[in-house]
Amino acid sequence: MAWLLHRACCLKVFCQPSRGPFSSGIARAWSGGPLTAYMPEAVAFAGSRDHPGLYTVSVEQVDEFWGALGRNRLMWINPFHSVEDCNLQQGWVSWFLGGQLNVAVNCLDRHVHTAPNKVALIWEKDEPGKEVRVTYRELLELTGRLGNTLKRQGVKRGDRVTIYMPPCPLAVASMLACARIGAVHTVVFAGFSSEALADRIRDAQSETVITVNQGLRGGKVTELKQTVDQAVRVCPLVKRVLVSMRTEQKVPMSELDVPLEEEMMKEDVCCEPAVMESEDLLFLLYTSGSTGKPKGLVHSQAGYLLYAAVTHKYVFDYHDGDVFGCVADIGWITGHSYVVYGPLCNGGTTVLFESTPVYPNPGRYWETVERLRINQFYGAPTAIRLLLRYGDEWVKRYDRSSLKILGSVGEPINTEAWEWYFNVVGDARCPVVDTWWQTGGICISPRPSSPGDEILPGMAMRPFFGISPALLDDKGSILTQNNVSGALCISQAWPGMARTIYNDHKRFLETYLMPYPGFFFTGDGAYRSSQGYYQLTGRLDDVINVSGHRLGTAELEDINQHRAVAESAVIGFPHEIKGEGAYVFIVLKKGTDVSQEKLSNELKELVSKKIAKYASPDYIQVTKRLPKTRSGKIMRRVLKKIVENKADELGDLTTLDDHEAVEEIIEGHKRLLQEEQGQ
Numbered sequence: 001m002a003w004l005l006h007r008a009c010c011l012k013v014f015c016q017p018s019r020g021p022f023s024s025g026i027a028r029a030w031s032g033g034p035l036t037a038y039m040p041e042a043v044a045f046a047g048s049r050d051h052p053g054l055y056t057v058s059v060e061q062v063d064e065f066w067g068a069l070g071r072n073r074l075m076w077i078n079p080f081h082s083v084e085d086c087n088l089q090q091g092w093v094s095w096f097l098g099g100q101l102n103v104a105v106n107c108l109d110r111h112v113h114t115a116p117n118k119v120a121l122i123w124e125k126d127e128p129g130k131e132v133r134v135t136y137r138e139l140l141e142l143t144g145r146l147g148n149t150l151k152r153q154g155v156k157r158g159d160r161v162t163i164y165m166p167p168c169p170l171a172v173a174s175m176l177a178c179a180r181i182g183a184v185h186t187v188v189f190a191g192f193s194s195e196a197l198a199d200r201i202r203d204a205q206s207e208t209v210i211t212v213n214q215g216l217r218g219g220k221v222t223e224l225k226q227t228v229d230q231a232v233r234v235c236p237l238v239k240r241v242l243v244s245m246r247t248e249q250k251v252p253m254s255e256l257d258v259p260l261e262e263e264m265m266k267e268d269v270c271c272e273p274a275v276m277e278s279e280d281l282l283f284l285l286y287t288s289g290s291t292g293k294p295k296g297l298v299h300s301q302a303g304y305l306l307y308a309a310v311t312h313k314y315v316f317d318y319h320d321g322d323v324f325g326c327v328a329d330i331g332w333i334t335g336h337s338y339v340v341y342g343p344l345c346n347g348g349t350t351v352l353f354e355s356t357p358v359y360p361n362p363g364r365y366w367e368t369v370e371r372l373r374i375n376q377f378y379g380a381p382t383a384i385r386l387l388l389r390y391g392d393e394w395v396k397r398y399d400r401s402s403l404k405i406l407g408s409v410g411e412p413i414n415t416e417a418w419e420w421y422f423n424v425v426g427d428a429r430c431p432v433v434d435t436w437w438q439t440g441g442i443c444i445s446p447r448p449s450s451p452g453d454e455i456l457p458g459m460a461m462r463p464f465f466g467i468s469p470a471l472l473d474d475k476g477s478i479l480t481q482n483n484v485s486g487a488l489c490i491s492q493a494w495p496g497m498a499r500t501i502y503n504d505h506k507r508f509l510e511t512y513l514m515p516y517p518g519f520f521f522t523g524d525g526a527y528r529s530s531q532g533y534y535q536l537t538g539r540l541d542d543v544i545n546v547s548g549h550r551l552g553t554a555e556l557e558d559i560n561q562h563r564a565v566a567e568s569a570v571i572g573f574p575h576e577i578k579g580e581g582a583y584v585f586i587v588l589k590k591g592t593d594v595s596q597e598k599l600s601n602e603l604k605e606l607v608s609k610k611i612a613k614y615a616s617p618d619y620i621q622v623t624k625r626l627p628k629t630r631s632g633k634i635m636r637r638v639l640k641k642i643v644e645n646k647a648d649e650l651g652d653l654t655t656l657d658d659h660e661a662v663e664e665i666i667e668g669h670k671r672l673l674q675e676e677q678g679q
Helices: 002-011 040-044 051-060 062-073 103-114 136-152 169-181 194-204 224-232 260-264 302-315 333-345 364-372 381-388 415-425 505-513 553-561 596-610 636-643 659-678
Strands: 082-087 092-097 119-124 132-135 160-164 184-187 208-212 215-217 220-222 240-244 257-259 281-287 295-300 323-326 349-353 376-379 405-408 432-434 436-438 441-444 469-472 484-490 520-528 534-539 543-546 549-552 565-575 579-588 619-622
Touching (some): 040 062, 062 092, 092 302, 103 169, 119 169, 119 364, 160 194, 160 224, 169 349, 184 194, 194 224, 194 295, 208 224, 224 240, 257 260, 281 333, 295 302, 302 441, 323 333, 323 364, 364 376, 381 415, 405 415, 415 432, 436 520, 469 520, 534 549, 543 565
Parallel strands (some): 160 184, 323 349
Antiparallel strands (some): 082 092, 215 220, 436 441, 543 549
16 A cells, blocks of 8 residues: 555656546447447537437547547646647648646556556466466555666667567566656567578667567477677667566576566666657667568557557457457567557456467367457458368367457458357357458557448458548549448548558658659558448559459468368469469368369369459469468568569568478479470
8 A cells, every 4th residue: 555655756747647548337339329328529519310310520520539539538737728739741740739648657557556466468378278467556555666677777768679589477567667758669579580680670770679588389498698799799879678587587688688577677677768759759660661661650659559459449349357358469560559658548357368279189279269268359361261271170179269359460360260259269149350450550440330330351440540541543543432432542641550660651651652743552452342342452562463453462361261271372473364373372161182283273262263263273283381470471572583583582571480481382383384294
């Protein structure tokens, strides 16, 4: 109790009381009753009697909508005087001008005041059954000690801090400690090589790195400190490496290295929160760029936090007391928004998943759901397709009755995987939200919607509040009708969008704002159905132009509906007659016994039936596995080089998870061509 009084004194001058709705009992989902029970702010929105009405307000009365949510759902040190000042034509975006707040206070302190012993994090460690629960009070103490440690080590407001850690409570505390003292964190996925890590440290100009001695994933030990040692040798700006002990294994420590736990125990739990402007930098998140040079997308404080919290609440229908299970790594934006910032801002309980979908067996996800009583489960289509290969038994042996919502993220989910996810994992009772993003948060998703609205397999469907999608043709003209495909753009700024590329605003403008002036270009193609629903058709650089017909690779990859196919990747290649042809790589389900010829004929017939004859693949290559990054994304550029017979030009493979897969595919490609030439 003394500690809580001390904490209250620490915060008294900094934060205005929250009028947020999350401490009161909100109905689980809007069921057609009073709209204000679903969104309390709706009382101020004239004419908003249902979900379409709320959405209309969000895109037509932008200041009123986001102003009300910003005032009600965030805790401000000083309130904002203007909701937004944005011009996509000119390339500037600012939200909640004049407002001052602290993100860590919003994610921790205000919840400690009302429910100090509520569980904030459930750390699902690599070994099942060894989970660790961390309360809001404990996470605040951890964050406070770490914030004070960073300050004592010389970290100042605005400094960039690189975090290279697996999912664990101290990694979350590291992010929040940076936010607390005004430093800018850049979390690098702890599977990246030393070269990739060094590139990001140098680009961010980080003087501080936080890491662990070793990582544990899938029953294997990874030498993370060793990777950092190799990286900092070519990063002369680095002044200190804070090392936490994930395992008991001692590692060599240099003069740069600081034993993190030892130093933290010397510090007080109360760390004064910095007063941050709404548009101050919160974090950098590096994504791979087409030039090969990683680009550090910049996210700022208030707009990002509000958008993460609101999307978490309404897309997943999160309710106080739920256990939210996003199994993404914190090194990716999904982990930032829906493992850390969204759930914690909402005062939720969030799962940190350290392991893999198949360790110690393919039932790991569902055993975790049963043991932790997870209510919302959010994972990648790649993992769903992988688990589908192992059949239904691994799912059905575990109790999944706690599940209420299933989500997919990262890429379009094919129809077969969607239906398996819905029917088998969710017992045909849990809505599946196939979410489409821009870096920062979910932009299009089947939910939220009006009560009882349909959800169609493999479609993102409905724009979220404040998101105004537009489809444009090759000439930059807006396509206003339905039943049409085009370049997916967003016609107005939204709070959660990236603000720039770190130290390269010109590249930000050229990538996102100049291709279609006045619009934010997402890089994706989409189809708008006759009902106005959106379906992602793939990256526009993944579009194949066959005999004048534009085909998104995601459409062709729907051959996963075939009973024998677990996973596929489609690559375009130059074709003498058609301009471009389709080359399909497929991975078969375990135990499948079918000849290559029979399979080829059936798949071509399936594509002809589902799309058209012109879309029928020219080549179909069966392989044991596809080349993927350590996060599970298919490396299509590698496949494209192989198909173009440029295997000696594969480029940077530092993020490749399995180098043997590439060798097998190269050899298989050669055999396939020889067989074709021999016929």
